[in-house]
Amino acid sequence: MGRITLQGVRKAFGSHTVIHGADLDIADGSFVVFVGPSGCGKTTLLRLIAGLEDVTDGRILIDGSNVVGVAAAKRGLSMVFQSYALYPHMSVRGNIGFGLKMAGVARPEINRKVEAAAATLNLTPYLDRKPRELSGGQRQRVAIGRAIVREPKAFLFDEPLSNLDAALRVQMRLEITTLQKQLATTAIYVTHDQVEAMTMADRIVVLNAGRIEQFGSPLELYDRPDNLFVAGFIGSPRMNFIGKEMAKRYGAPTIGIRPEHLRAARDGEGWQGVVSVAEHLGSDTFLHVDVPEIGRLTARSVGELGLTTGDRVRLSPDPARIHRFDADGRAIRS
Amino acid sequence: MTAETRALGRLLLGPAVALLFVWMIVPLAMTIYFSTLHYNLLNPGMEQFVGLENYIYFLTDPAFLASLYNTLVLVGSVLVLTIVLGTLIALLLDQVVVGRSIVRLMVIAPFFVMPTVSALVWKNLLMHPVSGLFAWIATSLGLTPIDWFANAPLVAIILIVAWQWLPFATLILLTALQSLDEEQREAAEMDGAGPFSSFLYVTLPHLARPITVVILIETIFLLTVFAEIFVTTGGGPGLATTNIAFLIYAQALIQYDVGSASAGGMVAVVIANIVAFFLVRIVGRNLEA
Numbered sequence: 083m084g085r086i087t088l089q090g091v092r093k094a095f096g097s098h099t100v101i102h103g104a105d106l107d108i109a110d111g112s113f114v115v116f117v118g119p120s121g122c123g124k125t126t127l128l129r130l131i132a133g134l135e136d137v138t139d140g141r142i143l144i145d146g147s148n149v150v151g152v153a154a155a156k157r158g159l160s161m162v163f164q165s166y167a168l169y170p171h172m173s174v175r176g177n178i179g180f181g182l183k184m185a186g187v188a189r190p191e192i193n194r195k196v197e198a199a200a201a202t203l204n205l206t207p208y209l210d211r212k213p214r215e216l217s218g219g220q221r222q223r224v225a226i227g228r229a230i231v232r233e234p235k236a237f238l239f240d241e242p243l244s245n246l247d248a249a250l251r252v253q254m255r256l257e258i259t260t261l262q263k264q265l266a267t268t269a270i271y272v273t274h275d276q277v278e279a280m281t282m283a284d285r286i287v288v289l290n291a292g293r294i295e296q297f298g299s300p301l302e303l304y305d306r307p308d309n310l311f312v313a314g315f316i317g318s319p320r321m322n323f324i325g326k327e328m329a330k331r332y333g334a335p336t337i338g339i340r341p342e343h344l345r346a347a348r349d350g351e352g353w354q355g356v357v358s359v360a361e362h363l364g365s366d367t368f369l370h371v372d373v374p375e376i377g378r379l380t381a382r383s384v385g386e387l388g389l390t391t392g393d394r395v396r397l398s399p400d401p402a403r404i405h406r407f408d409a410d411g412r413a414i415r416s
Numbered sequence: 417m418t419a420e421t422r423a424l425g426r427l428l429l430g431p432a433v434a435l436l437f438v439w440m441i442v443p444l445a446m447t448i449y450f451s452t453l454h455y456n457l458l459n460p461g462m463e464q465f466v467g468l469e470n471y472i473y474f475l476t477d478p479a480f481l482a483s484l485y486n487t488l489v490l491v492g493s494v495l496v497l498t499i500v501l502g503t504l505i506a507l508l509l510d511q512v513v514v515g516r517s518i519v520r521l522m523v524i525a526p527f528f529v530m531p532t533v534s535a536l537v538w539k540n541l542l543m544h545p546v547s548g549l550f551a552w553i554a555t556s557l558g559l560t561p562i563d564w565f566a567n568a569p570l571v572a573i574i575l576i577v578a579w580q581w582l583p584f585a586t587l588i589l590l591t592a593l594q595s596l597d598e599e600q601r602e603a604a605e606m607d608g609a610g611p612f613s614s615f616l617y618v619t620l621p622h623l624a625r626p627i628t629v630v631i632l633i634e635t636i637f638l639l640t641v642f643a644e645i646f647v648t649t650g651g652g653p654g655l656a657t658t659n660i661a662f663l664i665y666a667q668a669l670i671q672y673d674v675g676s677a678s679a680g681g682m683v684a685v686v687i688a689n690i691v692a693f694f695l696v697r698i699v700g701r702n703l704e705a
Contacts, residue, residue, distance in 0.1 A: 155609075165597060169600065185608055
């Protein structure tokens with residue numbers, strides 16, 4: 083079991099408030115990602131749950147009991163750190179088994195569990211190596227092994243993939259999600275990468291400046307962002323925001339339209355503009371178009387349109403996919 | 417690195433290497449030469465070749481074994497004291513947040529005091545059986561003051577030398593502590609390690625390499641401790657605080673026996689090499705990547 087509930091959790095360092103009252107209910111077995119720009123408080127929130135920082139105010143419940151004031155080790159959580167934080171002088175076996183050793187588990191039992199964890203993570207051939215003799219991906223696996231061997235109520239991941247190269251990151255992303263589904267253990271995962279958030283999460287918590295902006299499934303955030311921040315943060319390339327005269331025609335101070343919902347064509351309906359930059363990815367084309375009276379818009383089209391810099395283009399938004407926001411940046415739902 | 421740059425490098429290094437080589441080899445050769453002579457400063461011009469007689473004389477002198485023993489006790493005790501206390505003080509300083517730079521400066525201060533000066537301060541202001549601070553503390557508590565240099569001379573020397581080397585150990589270990597990855601400590605905390613286990617399994621292994629460095633460097637200097645002994649006890653009472661370095665001095669400048677002192681110097685070189693050999697075997701592997 084690993085249901086984690088935050089009630090009015092606040093954290094201040096001196097007079098500087100980092101988390102302004104967070105309320106969350108994380109269901110048992112779900113994979114929740116905290117995402118936000120750097121300095122938004124996502125790592126602090128994770129460390130508060132872990133017990134590595136003390137909350138200033140509020141309650142953290144794990145399976146219904148308040149753990150505020152309970153030592154980190156006693157909360158039944160395990161953590162994978164950004165730097166992996168492996169113990170450099172211990173073998174892989176020693177690293178994975180350290181938590182069990184500290185808990186006073188008998189040696190044969192430790193060996194059995196460590197070997198089982200190593201087998202799950204394909205680390206068996208490396209059990210007697212030191213961390214410095216391993217590659218980045220293998221170190222990452224050892225850190226995960228150290229977390230799973232204790233059979234925690236929840237895993238906490240603090241940007242665990244940020245030190246890996248792009249290809250390995252995609253692979254480890256998949257491995258972590260698969261493993262989490264297999265074990266059906268609650269996981270909280272911190273990242274600043276919205277692609278990681280979208281691909282891995284059951285539910286995403288979008289944080290900004292110490293506040294939770296929205297909590298929902300990846301598609302909810304994509305289809306129905308609560309506010310301008312979430313709308314701009316989720317999705318790549320970024321949503322286009324249009325203000326002034328053009329927005330008023332749609333009855334809102336600001337409207338947003340995602341690049342993939344702007345149809346680009348050489349002629350026909352829509353806003354007329356000039357292609358400023360065309361990025362050809364093969365599968366997609368990103369067009370950065372200057373439209374008079376609106377500004378720079380990004381459009382994403384599938385395949386190749388044969389448009390390059392300087393070409394005239396017509397952009398027509400999908401009317402059903404226009405997001406409208408009020409003067410405070412909150413979504414207007416009709 | 418091309419052949420040309422390598423050749424140029426050798427050429428430029430040449431003078432320095434040559435100078436250092438001459439600097440080392442000339443005194444060594446002269447010492448070896450003197451050690452085979454009957455050479456007493458009281459009878460100048462009477463030098464004659466005596467082969468290994470000086471060595472036999474030096475090695476069979478009862479003072480030699482006593483001073484060898486004193487040297488090893490001195491080196492060993494000071495190493496243990498400075499490393500144990502140095503680690504504890506470094507751990508403490510690592511916690512201090514306010515005024516860390518002031519505290520650090522104060523801790524390093526003894527290292528800048530000349531050995532002769534610090535030995536005099538210890539002898540006359542601290543350990544003096546009548547006017548010393550320790551004596552005053554003892555009498556205030558109704559105890560009999562210890563006459564350090566008469567009753568526990570080697571302990572007194574060890575304390576003085578340890579006090580001088582403590583800053584060095586502390587500073588190296590403190591620097592090492594500050595380079596310990598904070599996340600490792602937190603990982604240990606999450607793994608349920610208390611402060612003691614965390615120290616034993618995370619901090620201490622991290623300190624293995626700096627401790628090795630401290631041991632090697634301190635040993636080099638501790639084998640040749642001289643000023644502290646000269647200023648305080650003069651090697652006595654009897655031979656109680658005579659180490660190899662002091663014994664050689666006594667041979668050369670108290671008994672004016674240059675030949676025997678040179679033989680002693682050569683013995684000291686051999687001893688230092690033996691110690692270095694074992695040290696590198698025992699602790700040196702910590703230095704390999």
